[in-house]
Amino acid sequence: xxxxxxxxxxxxxxxxxxxxxxxxxxxxxxxxxxxxxxxxxxxxxxxxxxxxxxxxxxxxxxxxxxxxxxxxxxxxxxxxxxxxxxxxxxxxxxxxxxxxxxxxxxxxxxxxxxxxx
Amino acid sequence: xxxxxxxxxxxxxxxxxxxxxxxxxxxxxxxxxxxxxxxxxxxxxxxxxxxxxxxxxxxxxxxxxxxxxxxxxxxxxxxxxxxxxxxxxxxxxxxxxxxxxxxxxxxxxxxxxxxxxxxxxxxxxxxxxxxxxxxxxxxxxxxxxxxxxxxxxxxxxxxxxxxxxxxxxxxxxxxxxxxxxxxxxxxxxxxxxxxxxxxxxxxxxxxxxxxxxxxxxxxxxxxxxxxxxxxxxxxxxxxxxxxxxxxxxxxxxxxxxxxxxxxxxxxxxxxxxxxxxxxxxxxxxxxxxxxxxxxxxxxxxxxxxxxxxxxxxxxxxxxxxxxxxxxxxxxxxxxxxxxxxxxxxxxxxxxxxxxxxxxxxxxxxxxxxxxxxxxxxxxxxxxxxxxxxxxxxxxxxxxxxxxxxxxxxxxxxxxxxxxxxxxxxxxxxxxxxxxxxxxxxxxxxxxxxxxxxxxxxxxxxxxxxxxxxxxxxxxxxxxxxxxxxxxxxxxxxxxxxxxxxxxxxxxxxxxxxxxxxxxxxxxxxxxxxxxxxxxxxxxxxxxxxxxxxxxxxxx
Numbered sequence: 001x002x003x004x005x006x007x008x009x010x011x012x013x014x015x016x017x018x019x020x021x022x023x024x025x026x027x028x029x030x031x032x033x034x035x036x037x038x039x040x041x042x043x044x045x046x047x048x049x050x051x052x053x054x055x056x057x058x059x060x061x062x063x064x065x066x067x068x069x070x071x072x073x074x075x076x077x078x079x080x081x082x083x084x085x086x087x088x089x090x091x092x093x094x095x096x097x098x099x100x101x102x103x104x105x106x107x108x109x110x111x112x113x114x115x116x117x
Numbered sequence: 118x119x120x121x122x123x124x125x126x127x128x129x130x131x132x133x134x135x136x137x138x139x140x141x142x143x144x145x146x147x148x149x150x151x152x153x154x155x156x157x158x159x160x161x162x163x164x165x166x167x168x169x170x171x172x173x174x175x176x177x178x179x180x181x182x183x184x185x186x187x188x189x190x191x192x193x194x195x196x197x198x199x200x201x202x203x204x205x206x207x208x209x210x211x212x213x214x215x216x217x218x219x220x221x222x223x224x225x226x227x228x229x230x231x232x233x234x235x236x237x238x239x240x241x242x243x244x245x246x247x248x249x250x251x252x253x254x255x256x257x258x259x260x261x262x263x264x265x266x267x268x269x270x271x272x273x274x275x276x277x278x279x280x281x282x283x284x285x286x287x288x289x290x291x292x293x294x295x296x297x298x299x300x301x302x303x304x305x306x307x308x309x310x311x312x313x314x315x316x317x318x319x320x321x322x323x324x325x326x327x328x329x330x331x332x333x334x335x336x337x338x339x340x341x342x343x344x345x346x347x348x349x350x351x352x353x354x355x356x357x358x359x360x361x362x363x364x365x366x367x368x369x370x371x372x373x374x375x376x377x378x379x380x381x382x383x384x385x386x387x388x389x390x391x392x393x394x395x396x397x398x399x400x401x402x403x404x405x406x407x408x409x410x411x412x413x414x415x416x417x418x419x420x421x422x423x424x425x426x427x428x429x430x431x432x433x434x435x436x437x438x439x440x441x442x443x444x445x446x447x448x449x450x451x452x453x454x455x456x457x458x459x460x461x462x463x464x465x466x467x468x469x470x471x472x473x474x475x476x477x478x479x480x481x482x483x484x485x486x487x488x489x490x491x492x493x494x495x496x497x498x499x500x501x502x503x504x505x506x507x508x509x510x511x512x513x514x515x516x517x518x519x520x521x522x523x524x525x526x527x528x529x530x531x532x533x534x535x536x537x538x539x540x541x542x543x544x545x546x547x548x549x550x551x552x553x554x555x556x557x558x559x560x561x562x563x564x565x566x567x568x569x570x571x572x573x574x575x576x577x578x579x580x581x582x583x584x585x586x587x588x589x590x591x592x593x594x595x596x597x598x599x600x601x602x603x604x605x606x607x608x609x610x611x612x613x614x615x616x617x618x619x620x621x622x623x624x625x626x627x628x629x630x631x632x633x634x635x636x637x638x639x640x641x642x643x644x645x646x647x648x649x650x651x652x653x654x655x656x657x658x659x660x661x662x663x664x665x666x667x668x669x670x671x672x
Contacts, residue, residue, distance in 0.1 A: 024502055028546075057501035057616070061546035064592050093550065093568035094588045 003027035004051075005034045013112050014042040015105065019051035022059030031059075035066045035077070043075040046108040050081025060089065067099065076100075080108040135319065136187060138180075140166060142224040152309065154182035154321055158218055158226075159192075166226070172196045172219040180210070180228075185318040187228065194219055279430050280311040283397075283423055288315050290415050291367065293399040295320060298371075299331060300395035300427075307331060310395065326398065327366055334368035335393045342368045369397040369416065371424040397423055446505065453508045462488035466558040469495065470643050471666040474617075474650075480662035481507030481549070482615050483515050487522045492557035494522050497569065497666055499615040500549040507547070510539075514549055514590075528553050528565045529598045532590055536567075536598070539591035548591035552613055560605040560670050565598055570619060570631075573612040573638045574603065580635045607672030612638045612646070617661035621650050624657050643667045 003020035016038060022028055038045055047063075049055075055063070070077050080102045082090070090096040102108035138149040138156075149166060157164045159177040168177075174194035181188055187210040191198040196219035200208045210216075216226040284296040297312040297320065307328075312320030327344075334342040344366045370393040397419065454475075461469050471484050481500025486493065496518050500507045514535065521531040532551060539548070552572065554564035564572065568589030574581045585601035605611070614634060621629040629650055637649035646665050 032546075057499070057548075057550075058546070061501045061548055061592070064548075065546035068593065091584075092570060092586055094586045095568075095592075098588070098593065 003030060005031055007034065007038055010046075010109055011113075012042075013044045013046060013109055014038045015046045015048060015109075017048045017051065020053070022052055022055040022062065024056055024058035028059045028062040032062050032066055035070075039066075039070050039073065039075050044112045045070070045075065045077045046105060046112075047077055047079050048081045048105055048108075049079060049083070049086065052081075052083070052086070055086055055089065060093070060095070064095065064098070076112075078102060078108045078111060080105050135321070137229050138166070139227040139229055140224070141227070142168070151180065151182070151187070152321060154187075155179040155190075156181070168218060168220065168224055170220045170224060174219060177218045182321055185314070185320070189216060189228075196220070277311065279426060281313060283426070284311060284313040285317055287397065287399060287419060288313060290419075291399055292401075293365070293367070294401045295399070297326065297398045298395060298427075299398060300371075301393070307335075307395070327400070330366050330368050331396055331398055334370050334396055337370070339370075342366075342370075344368075365401050367399040367416065369399075369420045369423065371395045371397060371420075371427060394424065395427070449505055449508065453512065459484060459486055461486055462493060464488055464493050464558075466560070466671055467493050467556055468669045468671055469493065469666070471495075471664065472643055472647065474647065474659060474663040476617070476659040476662055480617075481511045482617065482662035482664045483511045484613075484664055484666050485515055485519055487519060489523065489525060491525065492555045492561075493668070494528075494553060494555040495611075495613065495666055495668060496522070496551070496553050497613045497615065497664060498549050498551040499569070499617075499662075499664075501547055503661075510547055510549065514539075514551070518551070518553070522553075528555060528563060528600050532565055532567050532587070532598045533596075536588075536590040536596055537594065540594035548589045550589045550616075554611060554613065554668070556605060556611070556668060556670060560607070560609075560672065562603040562605050562611065563600050564603070565600040567598065570614055570616055573610075573614075573635065574605070575610040575612065575638055576606060577608075578639065580639050582631075582635075605670040607670060609670045610638075610642070611668040611670070613666040613668075614646075615662060615664045617659065617663040618646075618650060618665060620661060621654055621659060621663060622657055623654050629653050642669075 003018060003022060006017045006019075008015050008017075016035065018031065020027065022031055035045070035047075067077050078100045082101050087096075087101075090099065090101070100108075100111065102111060135150040135152045138151055140147045140149055153165075156166070157176070157179055158166045158168065158173075159175050160168060160170070160173045161175045164176075172195075174192070174196070176192045177194045178192055178198045179190045181190060188207060189198060189200060189205070189210055190207045191205065197204045198219075199205065199215075199217040199221070200210070201215050202217075210228045212229060214228040216228060218224075218226075280298050284298060287293075288296045293315070295312070295314050298310045299307040300310040302308050309322045312322070314320055330342065330344055372393050459471060461471070469486055471486070473482060473484070475482075480503055481498075483496075483498055485496040487496075488494070496515075498511065498514055498518075500510045500514065517535050517538065518531060521534065526534075531553065535551070548568075550568040550570075552564065552566050552569040554562060554572065556562050562574075564583075564585075565587065566572070566585060567587045571582045571584050571586070574583065583601060583603060585599070587598045588596040590596075619629055619631055619634055633649065633653060634646070637646045643665055647663075650663060
């Protein structure tokens, strides 16, 4: 499996960090399972993709799928560390209008603080 | 068409262990294993064989087995039970008897007990087990010879023959009355796989088999369980032993060998820890012979060899079914290819060409072209993922878009409907990027891009990338779609690609990228683009389908 996923807590917000490729198969499935588990206990998730060098169409489908079910369950996932390639893909697919994308993890975390107030 | 013959079910679908019924209704034919008795026939849905015809009574007839002899018994049906055209109340059945229940001709059953006499694998096995071996050869050595030979006989469908011959040999060696093999099914329940008596007649599941001993044997770690009921006092709960006078029961759990067991019978017991996949069960009654004196060596040999033998046979079968599965897949691929074969419409104002370079797996790319009054419409789509599921979705998508295009629906309505359809079906995380472009005879280009790679418009040697985009279809139910417009001049070229092109990789792991695509499209047409991809990849196999479509507006 060429994807490593780590989860840590920052001020009550779950930060999920990915390293590797998010592609069809056990990588996409593994990420989905991790995010599902995280969402079971946390409504605020920052997904840091800085270490991700490639996402294929299935990986993107997984992201949108988890994102939609999180939103439906009253939770929110914010993206950060989005590289140029993924940024292009999000642009082409207009998904940039769906996800909230932040340049840095601090900004993503701070956005939750703002929404709390 | 030519694939008709491949799709047909394999002719050898009867198990051979149990007698079979061939049920013929109209053009359909079904083989049913007679693995229990009584076997009920009627119109009621709980019957073993349900014949849905008003002339068949609810409880029409039973097929029963007694001492290996099968007979059919009419249950007071209104329109009667017939054997070979003769109305009967009860009749013993012979091979190839024709049974009719109320309804004549339209539906009938051929009673076809047991495996054919020309079963070569079985004949071969029995020849081995009965072969001339010098008198000094002990029964045990014979058994091992037989098992060795059977192991080498990796013939398809040989499992049933191996089971029966194993039972025959076991009966011969143990001098027991009855022998059965039980195998666990996927749910872990023990199911009878084969049964034989000492006259080599087939046996069905029977209430006189001691299931409690079977369960014990499976739970225990021992190689075999030998129960001499005359010496055992604790018979509480062992109903069949008491009721049927069972004297000796031998039960050998069949365990998947974890390590290659050695042929040397002096070696210690095989891997014990492995879970049992079934059990060999042998018994005799009080009234008949005592088999408690059966040599431990023989039981040991049976226990160590039988499981690996069956496992081998199973592996052969698994291989065969995986081969068949592969065949089905290639049929699916060829159907997919035919669906994707596009007849390119001839129009006076444009020239259209398209080419798809498939990677090994079935993919989810497709392109289509439809000519209507509004103009020439080109569809290019890429379903996420690969394999049969992607291909299925692509075919559905293609059909939906095609029919709505020919019905003259606006492009945005088409993708909105398709998106609603796919999101309503909850097809998981699968989605598709779609680009539909329509060119009128006056060169007006309208296109709706749903998450697809932006089209390339090559005009006067320059490449433009109109970037108007929408969400892919199938991801979000309330997505809104808008189309964009562009005026083509005579000689302008519209180039559409799937991401297999821009993400074609070379050996270093670099992608072909938009930049190379733009350069290639600027210089030449379809063939030049493919040549550029193949130069770039330099032999690295494609990991995704590559589709390129080019439309030249000729004015």
